[in-house]
Structure formats: C-alpha cells, structure tokens
Amino acid sequence: MASLQSWLEIDPKSQFSLHNLPFGIISTAEDPQLHPAIAIGDYALDLHVFTRHNGFAALSIFQPYQAVFLSQSTLNHFAALGRPMHKVVRGYLQSVLLKDGPFPGVFQENESLRSAALIPLQRCQMHLPMRINDYTDFYAGLHHAYNVGVLFRGPDNALQPNYTHLPVGYHGRASSIVVSGTPIRRPNGQIFTDPTTKTPALAPCRKLDMELELGCFVCKPSALGQPIAISDAQEHLFGFVLLNDWSARDIQAWEYVPLGPFNSKNFGTTISPWVVLMDALEPFATTGIDNKVKPLPYLDEKGKETHFDINLTTTLTTASGKSTTICRTNAKNLLFSFPQMLAHHTVGGCPFNVGDLLGSGTISGKEKSAKGCLLEQSENGKVSIRLEDGEERTFLQDGDTVMINGVSGSEGSFVGFGNCSGRIEAALDLEYD
Amino acid sequence: MASLQSWLEIDPKSQFSLHNLPFGIISTAEDPQLHPAIAIGDYALDLHVFTRHNGFAALSIFQPYQAVFLSQSTLNHFAALGRPMHKVVRGYLQSVLLKDGPFPGVFQENESLRSAALIPLQRCQMHLPMRINDYTDFYAGLHHAYNVGVLFRGPDNALQPNYTHLPVGYHGRASSIVVSGTPIRRPNGQIFTDPTTKTPALAPCRKLDMELELGCFVCKPSALGQPIAISDAQEHLFGFVLLNDWSARDIQAWEYVPLGPFNSKNFGTTISPWVVLMDALEPFATTGIDNKVKPLPYLDEKGKETHFDINLTTTLTTASGKSTTICRTNAKNLLFSFPQMLAHHTVGGCPFNVGDLLGSGTISGKEKSAKGCLLEQSENGKVSIRLEDGEERTFLQDGDTVMINGVSGSEGSFVGFGNCSGRIEAALDLEYD
Ligand SMILES: [Ca+2]
Ligand SMILES: [Ca+2]
Ligand SMILES: [Mg+2]
Ligand SMILES: [Mg+2]
Ligand code: NI
Numbered sequence: 001m002a003s004l005q006s007w008l009e010i011d012p013k014s015q016f017s018l019h020n021l022p023f024g025i026i027s028t029a030e031d032p033q034l035h036p037a038i039a040i041g042d043y044a045l046d047l048h049v050f051t052r053h054n055g056f057a058a059l060s061i062f063q064p065y066q067a068v069f070l071s072q073s074t075l076n077h078f079a080a081l082g083r084p085m086h087k088v089v090r091g092y093l094q095s096v097l098l099k100d101g102p103f104p105g106v107f108q109e110n111e112s113l114r115s116a117a118l119i120p121l122q123r124c125q126m127h128l129p130m131r132i133n134d135y136t137d138f139y140a141g142l143h144h145a146y147n148v149g150v151l152f153r154g155p156d157n158a159l160q161p162n163y164t165h166l167p168v169g170y171h172g173r174a175s176s177i178v179v180s181g182t183p184i185r186r187p188n189g190q191i192f193t194d195p196t197t198k199t200p201a202l203a204p205c206r207k208l209d210m211e212l213e214l215g216c217f218v219c220k221p222s223a224l225g226q227p228i229a230i231s232d233a234q235e236h237l238f239g240f241v242l243l244n245d246w247s248a249r250d251i252q253a254w255e256y257v258p259l260g261p262f263n264s265k266n267f268g269t270t271i272s273p274w275v276v277l278m279d280a281l282e283p284f285a286t287t288g289i290d291n292k293v294k295p296l297p298y299l300d301e302k303g304k305e306t307h308f309d310i311n312l313t314t315t316l317t318t319a320s321g322k323s324t325t326i327c328r329t330n331a332k333n334l335l336f337s338f339p340q341m342l343a344h345h346t347v348g349g350c351p352f353n354v355g356d357l358l359g360s361g362t363i364s365g366k367e368k369s370a371k372g373c374l375l376e377q378s379e380n381g382k383v384s385i386r387l388e389d390g391e392e393r394t395f396l397q398d399g400d401t402v403m404i405n406g407v408s409g410s411e412g413s414f415v416g417f418g419n420c421s422g423r424i425e426a427a428l429d430l431e432y433d
Numbered sequence: 434m435a436s437l438q439s440w441l442e443i444d445p446k447s448q449f450s451l452h453n454l455p456f457g458i459i460s461t462a463e464d465p466q467l468h469p470a471i472a473i474g475d476y477a478l479d480l481h482v483f484t485r486h487n488g489f490a491a492l493s494i495f496q497p498y499q500a501v502f503l504s505q506s507t508l509n510h511f512a513a514l515g516r517p518m519h520k521v522v523r524g525y526l527q528s529v530l531l532k533d534g535p536f537p538g539v540f541q542e543n544e545s546l547r548s549a550a551l552i553p554l555q556r557c558q559m560h561l562p563m564r565i566n567d568y569t570d571f572y573a574g575l576h577h578a579y580n581v582g583v584l585f586r587g588p589d590n591a592l593q594p595n596y597t598h599l600p601v602g603y604h605g606r607a608s609s610i611v612v613s614g615t616p617i618r619r620p621n622g623q624i625f626t627d628p629t630t631k632t633p634a635l636a637p638c639r640k641l642d643m644e645l646e647l648g649c650f651v652c653k654p655s656a657l658g659q660p661i662a663i664s665d666a667q668e669h670l671f672g673f674v675l676l677n678d679w680s681a682r683d684i685q686a687w688e689y690v691p692l693g694p695f696n697s698k699n700f701g702t703t704i705s706p707w708v709v710l711m712d713a714l715e716p717f718a719t720t721g722i723d724n725k726v727k728p729l730p731y732l733d734e735k736g737k738e739t740h741f742d743i744n745l746t747t748t749l750t751t752a753s754g755k756s757t758t759i760c761r762t763n764a765k766n767l768l769f770s771f772p773q774m775l776a777h778h779t780v781g782g783c784p785f786n787v788g789d790l791l792g793s794g795t796i797s798g799k800e801k802s803a804k805g806c807l808l809e810q811s812e813n814g815k816v817s818i819r820l821e822d823g824e825e826r827t828f829l830q831d832g833d834t835v836m837i838n839g840v841s842g843s844e845g846s847f848v849g850f851g852n853c854s855g856r857i858e859a860a861l862d863l864e865y866d
Contacts, residue, residue, distance in 0.1 A: 133566070134608050139692060160690045165633055166623055170692035171604040171699070175567050175784045178657065185658035187781030190599050190729070200598055202729050202780065224611065224701060225618035227863065251781065257593045259572060259603035260693020266604070266783035268657060296623070296635050297865035347635065347863075348620030348684065350699035351608045430660065430780075432730035 003412035005099040007108045008118075010041035015407050015416020017041075018097055019283075021090050022274035022417070023075055023239070026124040034073035034127055037119075038093060039274050039418065044124045045093070049117040050107075058103045059092045074131045075275060079219035079238045080354045086219075086238070087279050126273035128179045129241070130217055130355040135177060136345060137213070137245055137265070137359035138169035140336040142289050144362040147376040164293040167336035167344050169361075172245075173266035177357065179273050180420045186398060186427040187267040189251035200254060204427030207249035207381060208396040211362040212314050212372035212404050214331055215243035215271050216338045218356040225349040230301060233339035236352070239275040240308075242404045242420035243359050246270065249375055249395070269359075272404070272420035280415050284309040284408040288334045298347055299340050306337035312363060312406045314372070319399030322389035326377065329370040331406070333363050398426045436845035438532040440541045441551075443474035448840050448849020450474075451530055452716075454523050455707035455850070456508055456672070459557040467506035467560055470552075471526060472707050472851065477557045478526070482550040486543075491536045492525045507564045508708060512652035512671040513787045519652075519671070520712050559706035561612050562674070563650055563788040568610060569778060570646070570678055570698070570792035571602035575722050575768040577795040580809040597726040600769035600777050602794075605678075606699035610790065612706050613853045619831060619860040620700040622684035633687060637860030640682035640814060641829040644795040645747050645805035645837050647764055648676035648704050649771045651789040658782040663734060666772035669785070672708040673741075675837045675853035676792050679703065682808055682828070702792075705837070705853035713848050717742040717841040721767045731780055732773050739770035745796060745839045747805070752832030755822035759810065762803040764839070766796050831859045 004018040016022065016039040026037045026044050035048035047055075047069040056062050062085070068077040078086075096107040107113060139145055142159075145168075149158030162168060178184075186208055190200040219238035222228050228236055245265065252264030288307035295301075310331035317323040336344075341358055364372040371377045377385050378394040385393045396402065401423040407416035437451040449455065449472040459470045459477050468481035480488075480502040489495050495518065501510040511519075529540040540546060572578055575592075578601075582591030595601060611617075619641055623633040652671035655661050661669055678698065685697030721740035728734075743764035750756040769777075774791055797805040804810045810818050811827040818826045829835065834856040840849035 134606055161631070162623075162633075162687055162690065166688065168688070168692055169695055171606050171695065173567055173604050173783055174607070175786055175789070176657065182657075185782050188660070189781045190595075198594070200595075200729070202731050205781075224609065224615075225858075225861070227621070227861065229865075248781065254595055255599060255601070256691070256693075257595065258689070258693070259601055260689075260691070262602055262604065263778070263781040263783065266778075267781040296633070298635055298863065300865070345696070345699075348622045348638075348681065348696040348700040349618050349861075350606055350696065353608055356608070425658075428658070428660065428782075430731065432662075432733070 004094065006097045007099045008041060008097060012412040014041050015414045015418060017413045017415065018094060019409060019413040020276060020280050020415040021093055022276045022280065023078070024129050024274040025074060025127040027127065028119060028123050028125065036069045036072065036075060036078065039121065040097060042121055043118045044121055046117045046119055050113065053113045053116065055106060055113060058106055062089055075129050076131050076355045079130065079217065082220060083235055083278065086277055090277055090279055126179055126181065128177065129273060129275050132174045132177055132355050132357050133353040135172040135174040135357045136169050137172045137361065138167050138336070138341050139361040140167050140334040140341065141361045141363045141372060142335040143333055143366055144364040144372055144376065147364060147371065151380050164291055164335065167341045169341065170260045172269065172359065176266045177269045177271060180270055180422070182270065182422060183425045184246055184268045184270065184422045185425045187248050187251065187263065188427050188430055189248060189263050190254055191250040202430065205248040205251055206395070208424065209247040209249050209374045210314070210396065210402045211245040211247055212312055212327060212329065213243040213245055213362055214360040215241040216358045217275060218352050218358070219354055221354055222346055222352045224351040227349065228342055228346045230298060230339055230343040233342045234306070236342055237278050237338055239277040240281060241275055242272040242406050242417045244270040244402060244404055244420055244422060245359060270420055270422045272417045274418050276415060276417055281308050281408065286332055288332055288337055291335055298343055301337065301339065306339050307332050307334060308408065310406045310408045312404065315403045316387060316393070317401040317403065318387060318389055318391055320389045322387065324387040326385060327370060327372055329363055329365040329372055331363060333365050334360055396424050398424050400424050437527065439530045440532045441474060441530060445845040447474050448847045448851060450846050450848065451527060452842060452846040453709060453713050453848040454526055455709045455713065456511065457562050457707040458507060458560040460560065461552060461556050461558065469502045469505065469508060469511060472554065473530060475554055476551045477554055479550045479552055483546065486546045486549065488539060488546060491539055495522055508562050509564050509788045512563065512650065515653060516668055516711065519710055523710055523712055559612055559614070561610065562706060562708050565607045565610055565788050565790050566786040568605040568607040568790045569602050570605045570794065571600050571769070571774050572794040573600050573767045573769040573774065574794045574796045574805065576766055576799055577797040577805055577809065580797060580804060584813050597724055597768065600774045602774065603693045605702065605792065609699045610702045610704060613703055613855070615703065615855060616858045617679055617701045617703065617855045618858045620681050620684065620696065621860050621863055622681060622696050623687055624683040635863065638681040638684055639828070641857065642680045642682050642807045643747070643829065643835045644678040644680055645745055645760060645762065646676040646678055646795055647793040648674040649791045650708060651785050651791070652787055654787055655779055655785045657784040660782065661775055661779045663731060663772055663776040666775045667739070669775055670711050670771055672710040673714060674708055675705040675839050675850045677703040677835060677837055677853055677855060678792060703853055703855045705850045707851050709848060709850055714741045714841065719765055721765055721770055724768055731776055734770065734772060739772050740765050740767060741841065743839045743841045745837065748836045749820065749826070750834040750836065751820060751822055751824055753822050755820065757820040759818060760803060760805055762796050762798040762805055764796060766798050767793055829857050831857050833857050
C-alpha cells in the first residue's frame with residue numbers, strides 16, 4: 001500500500017502517520033481545559049479548536065454531533081456515536097490533512113485555524129482518553145500463561161484445563177488506571193520477609209513486575225441479561241491502547257487464593273494516551289494463535305481475522321538513564337481475540353458501558369527474548385536479566401522506568417501507539433502506633 | 434433508649450422509624466425525574482421538593498450545599514459532603530419530623546409542603562442510590578468461608594492460610610449492580626452437562642445461588658498511592674445496604690482458576706434501595722468474630738466496635754406465591770470489619786472514589802439455619818431444602834424470588850433496610866448458526 005502524503009510535514013519515521021490518526025485528550029499550559037485531539041506527525045490537532053472554528057463545515061453528517069468535541073473532556077461521547085461515524089470522522093480528518101485533498105480551504109489554506117489547532121506534541125499534557133466505568137483484564141497470552149504455569153506447576157500441568165476453552169479473565173480496578181507518565185508507587189502489602197516464619201509482614205513489594213498488554217475500549221453499550229453475539233462484537237470495539245498491568249508478585253502469591261489477584265494489581269495500571277481506532281488497525285488484521293480446541297459456537301469466529309500484527313517492545317530505563325529493550329513480541333500471540341473476550345464476558349448477561357476497558361493479558365512470544373513480564377524473564381527471581389548499563393534485574397527497582405511501545409506498518413505509513421510509560425517510586429514508609 | 438416520636442403517624446413495626454431516616458433515590462409517575470429522598474414510616478420525604486420549598490431554611494450551615502438535593506439524581510454529591518454534614522442533615526430532618534420539635538413551622542405546620550413532599554412509598558419507584566464507580570466483594574464471613582472450604586477441601590484445610598491474616602476479596606463488576614426488584618436472568622455459561630465428557634457446553638446455569646451480604650458505600654475519596662489508615666477508615670464510610678451477590682456455582686467451578694470468579698458473578702448483584710447511614714447504625718455497634726490471629730498494625734482496630742448487630746433473614750418465595758424463611762443470621766458474623774476492608778484495600782495505594790461499593794462476603798452464622806447461601810444449605814446440591822409449600826430446592830429455580838431483609842433495634846425504633854429482592858427469569862435460549 002502506497003503511503004498517504006500530507007501537506008503537513010511528517011517524519012516518515014513518525015508513528016502518527018496519516019494512516020493512523022489516533023484520538024486522545026490533551027491540555028496545554030495556555031488552555032488547561034481538556035480537549036479531544038488526534039495525533040498527526042509531531043502535532044496534536046485540537047478537535048475542540050478545529051470544531052469551534054468550523055473545521056467540520058464540509059462534513060454535514062457529523063454537524064449534529066459536534067458537541068462530542070466541544071463540551072466533552074473524554075472520548076466517550078465520540079465513541080458512543082458508533083463505528084460507522086468513527087470511520088466517517090477519521091476519513092474526513094484524513095482528507096483535510098491530505099496533500100491535494102478535496103477540501104484545501106478547510107484547513108490547509110486556513111492559516112489561522114492551522115496555527116490555532118495544530119499544537120506541538122511536546123506542549124501537550126495527555127490525559128486518560130476515556131472515562132472508564134469497568135475494567136477487565138484477560139489472560140489470553142498463551143505463551144505467558146504457559147510459561148507462568150511451568151514456573152508454578154511444571155510443564156505437565158502448565159495450563160489449567162479451562163484455559164483453551166474460554167478466555168480466562170478477572171475484573172480489575174477501574175479507578176487505578178492511569179495515563180502514561182504517571183509515577184507508580186511501589187505498593188506495600190502482606191509478604192513474607194522472613195522465610196523462617198509462616199507469618200506475613202506488611203512491607204514494600206519485593207517482586208514488582210510489569211505486564212505488556214493491549215487494551216481495548218468498548219464503544220457500544222449492552223444491557224443486563226443481553227449477550228453480545230460474536231458476529232456483532234467488532235461493532236462494540238472502539239480502539240486499542242498499550243497497557244502495562246503493573247503486578248506485585250509476592251503480594252499476589254499470598255493473597256490470590258481463592259478469589260484471584262487483588263492488591264497485587266490495583267495499585268496502578270498504565271495505558272498509552274492515544275486510542276488507535278479499529279479502522280486504523282484493519283490493514284494489519286491477522287489470525288492469532290491456533291487453538292487446538294474447537295471453540296463453542298458462541299466463541300467461533302469462523303476463521304475471521306480479528307487479531308492484529310503489531311510489533312511490541314518493552315524498554316527498561318534505569319535511574320542511570322541507560323535503556324535496554326528487554327522484550328520484543330507481537331500482538332498476534334493471543335489465543336483469544338477481543339471479540340471473543342467480549343462475547344464470553346457477556347454470554348451470561350454482564351452489561352457493558354461505553355468506555356469500558358478490556359486488557360488482553362500479558363503478550364509473550366515463544367522466544368526467550370519475547371517474554372512479556374519479568375516473572376517469566378527472571379523465572380520468578382532465579383535468573384538475572386542483564387541490562388546495557390551493566391546492572392542486573394530480577395524485578396523492578398525504584399527509579400526504573402518501564403516503557404511499552406507498539407507499531408504496525410512500514411516507514412511513511414506507521415500506525416503506532418506512542419509511549420506507555422511509568423517510573424517506579426519508592427514505597428511509602430508506613431508507620432503505626 | 435426511649436423511641437423518638439414523630440407528629441407523623443408511624444407504625445411502630447415500621448423499619449423506617451424516626452431513628453433510621455435512610456437515604457435513597459425515588460421517582461414517581463407524576464414526577465419521573467430522579468430525586469433524593471429519605472424513608473420515614475410509610476412515606477418517602479422527597480428532598481428535592483423539600484429543598485425547593487425552603488425546607489432547610491432553619492439549617493443555614495447546609496444552605497450552600499443544597500444543590501446536592503436539587504440537581505442530582507444520585508446521592509454521590511451528598512455523600513461527598515462528609516460524615517459531619519451527614520450527621521447534621523440527618524439530625525435536622527429528624528428534628529423537623531419530631532413531635533414537639535424545635536421547628537414546627539418548617540414542615541409540621543406547613544401543609545402545602547407536607548402534601549407536596551411526603552409521598553406514599555407504594556407510589557415510589559426506587560433507583561440505584563449511588564453512581565457506583567468500582568465494586569469490591571470481600572469474603573469476610575468466616576462461617577461461610579469455613580463451610581464452603583469444608584465442602585471442597587474437607588475440614589482440615591477448610592480455610593486457606595491467608596484467610597485470617599487479611600480480608601480476602603475480589604474486584605466485582607460495577608455495571609452489574611441493580612436495585613431491588615430488578616429481575617435476574619439465569620445466566621448461560623460454560624458448564625458440564627454431560628458428566629461422561631471433559632468438554633464443557635454452553636448451557637443455562639444449573640446451580641444458581643444467592644449470597645446474603647451487607648454492602649457499604651464509600652463517601653470520601655482517596656488518591657492513587659495513598660493508603661487509608663485504619664483509624665481514618667470510618668470517616669470514609671457513608672452507609673449500608675443489603676446485597677445479594679447472585680452466584681452461578683457451576684460456571685464458577687470451571688472458570689475460577691487461577692484468576693477468581695468472573696461470569697459466575699457479573700450477571701447481576703442486587704442491592705436494597707435505601708442507604709442506612711452510619712450514624713443510624715451507631716447504637717448497634719458491636720464486635721465481630723474474634724480473630725485468633727493478631728492483626729498486623731495496619732488492620733488493628735484496637736478493640737473498637739466496628740461491626741453491627743443487624744438481624745438478617747433470607748426469604749424464598751416460589752412461583753406458587755408461598756414464602757419460606759430459609760436463613761436467619763446476624764451481621765456480627767464477620768471476621769473483618771468494613772474499616773479493615775478499606776484499610777487493606779488501600780494499603781498498596783488503590784484509589785477510591787465517592788460511591789464505590791464494598792460487599793462483606795456471605796454472612797453465615799454457626800447454626801444450620803444461619804447459612805447465608807444455598808451452596809452451604811444444600812451442601813453443593815446433595816441435600817434438599819424443604820420449603821413451606823412442600824417444594825424442595827437445592828439451587829434456585831426460574832420464578833423463585835429471593836428477598837433479604839435486615840433490621841436492628843426494637844419496636845417503635847426499628848432501623849431497617851427494606852427489601853433486597855430479585856426474581857429469577859428463565860435463561861435466554863441462545864441460538865447459533
Ligand atoms: Ca494482566
Ligand atoms: Ca460474595
Ligand atoms: Mg494493574
Ligand atoms: Mg454478583
Ligand atoms: Ni477550549
């Protein structure tokens with residue numbers, strides 16, 4: 001596919017090519033109000049300013065809905081307009097940015113609008129793109145689930161019997177989701193600091209980990225008692241973000257029986273700020289990991305390509321400033337797709353609201369270099385990971401910054417997510433009388 | 434304690450005595466807009482109408498905040514004013530309803546306000562009292578946890594090793610919380626319909642259960658990374674509701690490893706509509722189950738009475754219309770209190786919003802008649818429960834109505850919750866090509 005050219009100068013290495021146009025929420029020092037925006041090259045196109053200055057003049061079908069960019073500080077209302085409208089709006093924005101496009105008067109030749117609405121990304125403060133009502137984290141990364149299973153149960157029982165039959169998941173804590181750049185404080189929790197006793201202590205987590213995941217936002221609600229059919233599920237998906245499900249392995253190991261992870265997960269989950277719409281990812285549609293178990297009809301996608309070829313990396317930067325890429329994997333490494341997750345999640349009648357978030361589960365590849373979390377890489381602390389500055393890690397140290405990146409496509413037409421990053425702060429020193 | 438008398442006629446058997454004054458959200462056929470209200474005897478006192486007609490004229494400290502009753506369709510904004518203001522407002526409402534009270538002109542002698550603001554409860558449609566951002570269900574009912582543990586692991590390993598050290602809990606699905614009266618559809622899910630195969634089928638749940646619980650709303654937010662100290666936790670609690678955590682035991686048994694219950698819980702959780710404020714429950718403060726394990730300092734309440742003596746019952750009404758009380762227990766049967774749950778939940782830094790809901794976990798007493806769910810009563814389907822109409826149950830059938838009630842105090846000054854009820858509808862007949 002030839003890459004689309006814009007009249008705006010865009011570095012061919014930019015993740016925000018004209019093929020992408022992800023949506024986010026920005027503010028600036030000059031305009032601290034939260035505004036919807038799209039990312040293009042090194043700029044954010046402020047959709048509040050663009051709309052106020054009549055930028056959608058040539059898109060009459062959207063004009064009744066312009067309030068979604070004028071009065072809203074999240075993308076929920078835009079998302080709720082549905083996928084056909086996302087396609088129209090994104091297509092229109094592409095056309096006003098296109099070199100020799102059909103509407104040069106709207107933007108390209110409108111110097112005052114250009115200078116008002118195009119804001120250098122470095123000047124943008126990014127915010128959570130959606131108001132998130134409910135968050136669910138799945139476990140669909142087969143290689144991750146297998147690797148973790150081997151560590152705790154050995155290779156013969158690595159996968160639980162339900163694993164290939166349904167997308168295993170748990171309800172997460174929506175309030176703990178933060179946007180890239182938010183510092184993550186090492187949690188205190190009940191752990192075993194003295195191996196000779198069976199009594200837990202309250203202490204800072206010693207096995208602080210990250211998990212490389214994809215997040216997917218829901219744009220179409222569903223009512224209590226009403227399942228979403230697998231054939232309809234794609235219409236419910238708004239777009240993707242990168243997601244780091246920070247995890248406290250020692251807290252998790254003690255707390256998780258019998259009701260699952262809790263405080264080991266709810267101290268922070270970081271997402272990238274730009275939502276890459278499903279339409280932008282469509283050229284990269286592919287299949288996931290082949291499931292040897294035939295899915296039940298409510299999960300059967302009949303061969304439809306509902307996964308995406310997205311190259312994912314994790315970079316660890318120590319307090320010294322030196323960075324090491326510690327993982328290279330691909331979003332294809334999932335046993336279940338987001339449409340399958342949504343169909344399963346709702347088959348019993350669980351209701352969804354616009355803005356609900358699904359996490360994929362940790363995405364590991366088969367290779368050693370493709371393990372999506374430190375628990376796998378360090379074999380639960382037994383093996384050290386060598387970093388470029390000579391330091392070693394089994395789990396995260398205070399001052400470490402973890403950054404996830406994801407990109408599809410090729411130079412000139414990259415579709416990328418930008419950064420999903422967080423720096424570890426020292427635990428609070430809790431004192432009790 | 435002598436009971437407070439009102440100029441309004443109140444049945445001494447009413448759960449909504451002048452000692453209670455629980456807050457809820459009502460609408461009526463004549464006024465379909467959602468209004469905050471309190472329950473008193475057989476009436477709702479519409480606080481929107483009361484406020485609009487200057488009912489708070491004699492409470493100048495509250496006047497700057499009156500919008501919480503004028504423009505809001507949930508109690509979140511009132512809750513966010515904090516416990517001292519809840520006490521003042523509830524105390525004032527008590528005083529205007531009191532016989533020979535200090536402000537007879539405000540309400541008692543204001544006939545037009547009385548006829549406009551006092552609405553018979555039968556004419557009120559009840560709504561969810563709070564906008565719920567996040568919901569967590571704990572497992573603090575020791576006898577329940579023990580009974581269930583015995584069923585699945587035998588008496589020697591009934592309680593998991595962490596159970597007495599921390600309040601075990603899991604994140605629930607906020608979107609699935611519904612108000613009393615909402616029908617509950619039997620969920621479809623992956624279960625084993627053919628005992629000779631190891632392959633699950635998609636089918637209607639065959640082990641549909643209920644769980645008798647208390648719910649507690651949070652009224653004070655806490656930030657990411659900021660624990661709530663056990664000594665501050667009570668200031669964060671708004672009030673209690675009854676909660677029925679409907680549970681699909683067969684779906685749960687298959688799905689729950691290793692990440693906990695999921696679709697077995699998210700098809701509906703029913704709460705009673707009236708929030709009984711902490712101040713109303715204070716006279717019934719008591720201690721819970723004595724924990725033989727000394728709590729870590731962050732969970733140590735130092736003997737403070739943070740549990741409540743609330744008599745709880747579950748009534749099962751079959752399609753025939755005949756009702757049987759199947760459980761009598763008391764809210765004291767908890768190993769951990771809500772302040773302990775909140776202190777534990779936030780010790781690693783999990784943030785809270787106003788309106789977040791905590792569930793206690795199933796509250797069972799020690800006696801056979803005090804088992805809070807059918808899983809315990811039927812020993813996972815092995816023993817039939819005899820009902821008054823001659824029918825038998827192991828789990829719930831379509832058309833069954835489950836009602837939880839809760840009441841403290843004595844005749845003339847009851848502090849009760851009203852009904853927490855839901856009727857089971859037949860599962861959807863799901864068809865796939
Ligand atoms: Ca995860
Ligand atoms: Ca429960
Ligand atoms: Mg997390
Ligand atoms: Mg439930
Ligand atoms: Ni503005």
